[in-house]
């Protein structure tokens with residue numbers, strides 16, 4: 001894959017999926033910017049994966065915070081011009097309540113973590129991509145977007161919003177050399193899902209490495225005509 005010299009911004013870099021995305025991206029010879037809130041976890045990740053300090057930047061930021069997102073983008077611009085590729089894995093699940101029992105605070109928190117973060121970071125990377133006339137955005141939504149599940153209305157809505165946001169970007173910039181696509185994972189095989197569902201058949205769950213490969217494929221020249229897609233990655237579930 002020819003991503004050499006591109007700058008890839010990976011959000012949620014320390015998560016189950018983020019880590020696999022970082023690992024796969026580090027094999028492309030691109031320059032990497034890794035972000036999450038906890039700087040300790042970013043440093044541990046970079047050490048564990050033995051990432052090149054010359055080709056890697058670790059920039060902690062809370063992506064629900066508009067000012068923090070702007071500061072992150074300014075720092076990338078100062079270091080390396082800007083991000084050519086956004087691999088956005090930030091997000092998380094909360095559920096358990098039916099709608100009448102769902103508190104407004106829980107609703108706001110789910111939309112902030114999954115949808116506001118996607119809006120802010122996509123919005124922030126676009127000016128550099130427009131200047132360059134080339135850019136790739138891959139967001140991570142969920143199977144819950146096309147197939148909403150019970151007792152997780154806020155998550156369902158937030159991920160449907162991520163799909164709509166991605167399609168909107170694809171439409172807005174379709175003649176500008178920029179593509180935006182979304183991945184719809186089902187249950188991702190990782191330590192936290194394994195510990196909360198110990199008796200499930202883990203072999204059926206989608207592997208984070210497979211999602212990472214698809215995200216990078218969507219950044220390749222071969223995928224230049226794929227724009228506004230939502231790709232189901234359900235494994236055997």
Ligand SMILES: NC(=O)c1ccc[n+]([C@@H]2O[C@H](COP(=O)([O-])OP(=O)(O)OC[C@H]3O[C@@H](n4cnc5c(N)ncnc54)[C@H](OP(=O)(O)O)[C@@H]3O)[C@@H](O)[C@H]2O)c1
Nearest residue numbers: 012013014015016017036037038062063090091092187188
């Ligand atoms: N796991 C699944 O089964 C599953 C299924 C379908 C879809 N998904 C989606 O796939 C994506 C990755 O899931 P995952 O399981 O890999 O998540 P994860 O392990 O919980 O990792 C989440 C990542 O996001 C960062 N993060 C959390 N809140 C943040 C904030 N406010 N600002 C900036 N960074 C923040 C976390 O680091 P810090 O805590 O240091 O900030 C971490 O790096 C998410 O969008 C998730 O909704 C997951």
